[in-house]
Amino acid sequence: MISNISTTKTNAKRFLLDFQLLNDSKTPSNKNESELALNIIRNLECIQLDPIAAVERNHHLVLQARQPNYRVEILEKLISNRHLFEYVANAACIIPIEDFPKFKIIQDFYINTIHTSTQSLNEIMEKVMDQMMKSEPLPSRALKSDKIVKGYWDNAKPTTKETTLALNILFDLGKITVAKRNGNEKFYTATENHVPKSFLNERSNISINDSKEALIRKYMKAYRIFDFEDPRFGWFKTTAKERIAIRDKLLHQGIVIPVDIKNVKRQYYILTEDVEKLETSDEYTDCSTVKFLPPLDNLLWRRSRIEDLFNFSYKWEIYFPESKREFGYYAMPILYGDKLIGRIDPKYLRKSNILQIKLLQIESHIKIDSKLLNELRKALKQFAVFHKAKNIVIETTSPKSLIKKISI
Structure with missing residues (x-):
């Protein structure tokens, strides 16, 4: 097992920016627009969704920072062509479709934690599912209901439309997904209509433990330089004790290695497979262009890391x-x-x-x-x-x- 390695802030930053595709020389350019955008999402592991529209929305800005000629229609087409799906990762995210099986652990969490009062929605949920199976993707406005119920996000009194709550529950359970976007409007369909059968079968066969390990690895590849202080390490809730156990197992297996960054107190880690890339990162010519990063850009997900590495x-x-x-x-x-x-x-x-x-x-x-x-x-x-x-x-x-x- 390799012992700790040491590096400088400069090397760590350049290593991170290379993987984040914020160094122009590291962003593939020999692909068409759709392939390039899909390749970026695959490299980043996922991109975060947000409805705020002071300018263009966060998910589009993430791609524009890395693909200067990007257009919003490209992402919308990738979703409708079944290359991507939406689910909970860092938060609500757009994720490569081949990663669908890895999220079984999150779906299992919702199965076991969604409030039992939602059982009263069984009838409307069955009706919604029936529509989703038979029709083209539908926006929430197409589901008619005047009944107001208490959503599991409501506080004192019911404020949620019955069909809205049904959609949210079915989405969390992985039974429906977003098959199309038009601006900020989402069009839902049954998951089996959008996710290829091979990935549905893989989701059915994967164990919860294998799903957990796959999601932890996806998390580490998304961050590349990470610590074990994040209470959502692996994108599911963990205690400090659980994170120590995960860390120790990964160290014992030789999957991760501690990185001591000069003038940084926090202990960071990288994947062992990335050691050579970190050690040679100072050989890369870093990009000298200006980029505007949206508030939920992948680089900014861990604010403490930004303070540690970028001051x-x-x-x-x-x-x-x-x-x-x-x-x-x-x-x-x-x-x-x-x-x-x-x-x-x-x-x-x-x-x-x-x-x-x-x-x-x-x-x-x-x-x-x-x-x-x-x-x-x-x-x-x-x-x-x-x-x-x-x-x-x-x-x-x-x-x-x-x-x-x-x-x-």
């Missing part, structure tokens, strides 16, 4: 009262090479086709030279093109002098 503190202020926001409602970190250098708070004004930059902020220790200014301009123009915006309006910058230098 950058990031909080998504969307749920803060406006008076307590420092950087804005939808502030997105700015990646420049292997550094997080600031934030941009964008809003797309759809009626006027204007990309409004409410704040463009660069950290005080970052040197703002002509190269950085050029890369910022390029990234802003590319971001505007992606949103089909006709104009870019920058309202405020930090430092204040930046607004005169960044004119577009």
Whole structure:
């Protein structure tokens, strides 16, 4: 068994950015648009969904940061063509279809924990399933019901439409899935209509223990540099004692190896198969372009790792009262090479086709030279093109002098 290995923050960052496909030289380019987007999702293991639409939604922004010419229609087509499915991973995520069997442990969790009061919905759930089996994918609005019930997310009083709760339960149980998206509208169908039979059979035959191990491995491949302090290590709830047991087993099997990162107190780990890539990461030429990362980008999932490796503190202020926001409602970190250098708070004004930059902020220790200014301009123009915006309006910058230098 290999003992601890040591590395620097720079090596660790470049290694991580390579796997996150945020280094342009590591993003495959010899594929058509759909193949490239699918390849990105497979490399990342999954991408997180979010309905917030200050600009384009998170899942599209994740792909646009890695595929500059990406269009939202590409992802929608990949879903309807049965290359992807939606389920719970880091949160609600889009996942490669071949990984469907690995999530049996999550489905089993819902089978055992969904409140027994939902048994009163058996009749409506049967009706919904009957529709899902026989028809084309349906949006929730197509399921008519005026009956209000108490959803398992409701607090004091019932506020949930009966069919909405039925859809959520059936989705959590893996009986239905999203087969089509039109913008933010989801169209559901029976899982067996969307997931190829071979993967359904694999899901039926896989044991809960094998499902757990497969999901842990998928988690580790998604993070690449990880710690065992995450209470959702493996994307299912664990206690500290359980995580220690998982860690010790992985170490004993030689699957993972501890990594000591210079000037970082937290103990990190990588897959043993990645050791050579980590040790040679300083040989790679890191990307020097500017990229705007959405708040739920894969790189940002573990905030403590961002602070440890990038010396950058990031909080998504969307749920803060406006008076307590420092950087804005939808502030997105700015990646420049292997550094997080600031934030941009964008809003797309759809009626006027204007990309409004409410704040463009660069950290005080970052040197703002002509190269950085050029890369910022390029990234802003590319971001505007992606949103089909006709104009870019920058309202405020930090430092204040930046607004005169960044004119577009």
